[in-house]
Amino acid sequence: MASLAAILDRQNFKGMGFRKDLALAMAVVGILVILIMPLPTYLIDLFLAMSLTFAVLVLMTSIFIERVLQFTSFPFVLLITTMFRLAMNLATTRVILSEGHRGPGAAGHVIEAFGEFVMGGNFVIGIIVFTILVLVNFMVITKGSTRIAEVAARFTLDAMPGKQMAIDADLSSGLIDENEARRRREELSQESSFFGAMDGASKFVRGDAVAGLIITAITIIAGLIIGMAQRGMTFAQAGDTFMRLTVGDGLVTQIPALTISVAAGIMVSKGGMTQATEKVLFGQLAFYPKALGMSSFLAASLAMLPGTPALPFLLLAALSGSAAWYINKIQETAKKKLEEKALEEDKETGAQAAAAEEVMTSAPKLDQIGLSLGYGLFGLVQENPGHNLLDQIKFLRRNLARELGFIMPSLRIRDAMQLPANQYVVYIKEIEAGRGELKPNMLLAMNFNGSVDIPGDKTVDPAFGQPAVWIDPMYREDAMFKGFTVAEPVAVIATHLIEIIKANMPDLQSFSETQKLLDELSKEQGKLVSDLVPSRISVGGVQRVLQNLLAEQVSIRDLPTVLEGIADGVAVSHNPDVITEHVRARLSRQISSAHSDENGIIHMVVMSPQWVQTFGESTVGSGDDKQAALSPTDVQKFVIDMRKVFAEAAQQGISAVLVTPPVMRLHVRRIVERMHAQITVLSQSEIHPKFKLKTVGSL
Numbered sequence: 204m205a206s207l208a209a210i211l212d213r214q215n216f217k218g219m220g221f222r223k224d225l226a227l228a229m230a231v232v233g234i235l236v237i238l239i240m241p242l243p244t245y246l247i248d249l250f251l252a253m254s255l256t257f258a259v260l261v262l263m264t265s266i267f268i269e270r271v272l273q274f275t276s277f278p279f280v281l282l283i284t285t286m287f288r289l290a291m292n293l294a295t296t297r298v299i300l301s302e303g304h305r306g307p308g309a310a311g312h313v314i315e316a317f318g319e320f321v322m323g324g325n326f327v328i329g330i331i332v333f334t335i336l337v338l339v340n341f342m343v344i345t346k347g348s349t350r351i352a353e354v355a356a357r358f359t360l361d362a363m364p365g366k367q368m369a370i371d372a373d374l375s376s377g378l379i380d381e382n383e384a385r386r387r388r389e390e391l392s393q394e395s396s397f398f399g400a401m402d403g404a405s406k407f408v409r410g411d412a413v414a415g416l417i418i419t420a421i422t423i424i425a426g427l428i429i430g431m432a433q434r435g436m437t438f439a440q441a442g443d444t445f446m447r448l449t450v451g452d453g454l455v456t457q458i459p460a461l462t463i464s465v466a467a468g469i470m471v472s473k474g475g476m477t478q479a480t481e482k483v484l485f486g487q488l489a490f491y492p493k494a495l496g497m498s499s500f501l502a503a504s505l506a507m508l509p510g511t512p513a514l515p516f517l518l519l520a521a522l523s524g525s526a527a528w529y530i531n532k533i534q535e536t537a538k539k540k541l542e543e544k545a546l547e548e549d550k551e552t553g554a555q556a557a558a559a560e561e562v563m564t565s566a567p568k569l570d571q572i573g574l575s576l577g578y579g580l581f582g583l584v585q586e587n588p589g590h591n592l593l594d595q596i597k598f599l600r601r602n603l604a605r606e607l608g609f610i611m612p613s614l615r616i617r618d619a620m621q622l623p624a625n626q627y628v629v630y631i632k633e634i635e636a637g638r639g640e641l642k643p644n645m646l647l648a649m650n651f652n653g654s655v656d657i658p659g660d661k662t663v664d665p666a667f668g669q670p671a672v673w674i675d676p677m678y679r680e681d682a683m684f685k686g687f688t689v690a691e692p693v694a695v696i697a698t699h700l701i702e703i704i705k706a707n708m709p710d711l712q713s714f715s716e717t718q719k720l721l722d723e724l725s726k727e728q729g730k731l732v733s734d735l736v737p738s739r740i741s742v743g744g745v746q747r748v749l750q751n752l753l754a755e756q757v758s759i760r761d762l763p764t765v766l767e768g769i770a771d772g773v774a775v776s777h778n779p780d781v782i783t784e785h786v787r788a789r790l791s792r793q794i795s796s797a798h799s800d801e802n803g804i805i806h807m808v809v810m811s812p813q814w815v816q817t818f819g820e821s822t823v824g825s826g827d828d829k830q831a832a833l834s835p836t837d838v839q840k841f842v843i844d845m846r847k848v849f850a851e852a853a854q855q856g857i858s859a860v861l862v863t864p865p866v867m868r869l870h871v872r873r874i875v876e877r878m879h880a881q882i883t884v885l886s887q888s889e890i891h892p893k894f895k896l897k898t899v900g901s902l
Contacts, residue, residue: 231283237290241297244311250291251313251455257284258459258466265466272393277470278400284463285407288456289414295452296422299445300429314451329450336457337416344464345409367391380598401471411460419453492531499524570633571612571711572704579624580641583693584616592616595697603701608760609708609753610716614700629700631707639665639699641692645673648687657682666699709750717746720762728763735766739773740782747779748772748786755872755883757787757794764789780869788865788888795891798860798883805890807862808848808900810871814841818867831870841902842878848900849882859899860885 242250261280268274298310370387426445430436436444499520506516576583583592600611622628628638640662641647648657649664649671659672674682674689682689690698704711721732721742736742748769749759759765768789772782787794799805810818823832833841845861852859860883863871868886875882890896 231286234283234286234290237294241301242294244298247291247295247298247311248313250287250294251311254284254288254291254459255455255462258462262462262466262469265469271397271470272390274470275393275397277467278397281407281463281467284459285411288411288460292415292418292452292456295456296418299422299448299452300425310448310452314448314455317451317454329454330446333419333450333453333457336454336461337412340412340457340461340464344461344468345412347468349406349409380601401467412457412464415453415456415460419449422449422452492527492534495523495527495530499527570615570630571713572614573630573633574614574616574700575619575622575628575630576616577622577624577626578618578620579643580627580692580696581618582643583641583696592693592696595693596700599697599701599704603704605760607705607708607753607756607758608762609712610720611704612711612713612716627696629703631703631710636707637665637699637703639696641695642673643692644676645692646676646679646682647690647692647695648672648674648678648682649690650685650687657685657687665695666702705756708753712746712750712753714743714746717749718742720749720759721745724762724766728766731763731766731770735770735773740769740777744773744777744779744782745769748783751779751783752786757790758797761790761793764793784865784869784886787886791889791891792893794885794889795894798858798885799894800858802895803893804895804897806852806857806859806897806899807885808845808852808859808902809862809898810864810902814902815864815867818870822867822870829870831867831874833874838874841874844902845875845879845882848902849879852899855899857899861902862887862890 237250261277261284264274265277271277295310295314302310367388370384370391423446426449427438427441430441430445431438434441502516502520502523505511506513506520596614603609603611619628623640625642626638626640629636642660645659647662647664648659649667649669657672657674658678659674662671662673663669664671672682672687679689721736724732736745745766748765752759752765765786768786769782771789772785775785776782795805817833817837818831821831821833821837822829824830849859861871861875862885865886865888868884868889872884875884
């Protein structure tokens, strides 16, 4: 729809000399003219026909669109159609009261035809039909649409912060790029504006129904007075003539109003749909053949009741039963084909491996990263272009390179028939590093506060081990309104994968990858590389330093500065750990920026003089082999104190770092990484003077 509209907009109806902006302005002015000037009956017939046709057009558009944002002009359409119907109400009322004494055709043939056809020549029947139409429109459709619009507007506005945070989280984790994030933000803004406008525009429909009822009552009373007082008609003649015309006019007006009200109800009630109405409706109703089977059984049971006409119920029982059997057969066939396809692919993989084994003359190549999928997760690999697993892995590789300077090795994805259908396993150097289970047609709702009070299947987030719930997609908005982070299955597996890779980056930073980084750098920093490698330090030594940095999530993207720090370090020691400390001091601006807030403040927990003294006295060894040999009692007490301080900071929403003297940072880190690897340990030399410090606790 959007592309067709763009084509029409580019063409601009040049061949017709048509200006859409002028046409719309003239149409609005024409509505105002109708309010003032009387219309001849042929124009009344034309405009009433236009009102009916346009109402059907709006209704069909609301049904066929896949998403409500494809019809964002709907609130404006409601305003224009309401103005037009009220203007026509005034025009027809003017004609009925002034010319109604001439007979049923005085107000045009459309009103006459509706009066004769719908009322059957009896205005009492017409009044009853008109009253029922008004009640249905006002008390059922309009009232329900107004309430849905109010709730949707409130929920949409309340959920905006959570949705914005979800977009930012996907962008920062590499699941989407800048263009996709910008598109989602624009879409979110349009969605909030649309439902906010619908909240107010629904009042047009409600007011239109009330106005139609009042105008009809006024016209009937005024017609009786004019007919008897000015035209000399009897009460029966005036009642038959003016009531017939007024009710016919009301029917012509209320049918388009009812149609537009139904369209408004469809628009506000399909907010969570992502496909056309008929696809969602029939797809969801037909997805459960058991429900159709139970409906068939109920219809057959009703047909057996004494006095009940059996034929309609038996016909419905046969239709619903046949549909249940047919849909169940289709689902079983599709499932069987999927299993057979997975089995054939597994056999082909095994045959290729056997053929390769026969001619193998060297050891098989070791996969650095592997991902095995159960057959129920095959669809995540290639379905939904732009949002499938392969695209997410591309974003993941790009994000790791941008944030940490780490070049992610190739990932091998394979099917594993031995796994349960919805389970996956991540391998690092062909050793299992993590596994999880997904529900492909559901969403994972996570609440990092620990509360999971939402309908669904309770589980544990595979990436972070937090309580989570698998929910139906229809509850996405409700979950986000309650503060949950909602993720699709592809995002869940991608997040788990990136966490595993980050935890194993030192093992994945191989000698060949380090050599490749140096080769690429030598084009611009050739003198630095040639002076340092291999005369002062080997490629393996550089690799060890990079591994140490990646182990603490320090970016190696600024490789020239890293090499400058290595050059400083090798002048003092050849121990990779000592050299790494010199590199970290060189990267102080980068490290400080990574652990500061938006105001440039680093929240820190400092070590008390007692603990500094304890670590200093427990240091044993000489030269580069110094180690902190704390007693088990001291280690336990240190860990308990550290947990308490950082827990208090976390309760205040503060992300703090532990700051130590430079000489003992490495010793403290070795203790901390075994107990709480997520706690960052910085030395005083790694804090750049540009950043401010704020103490939030002391050990």
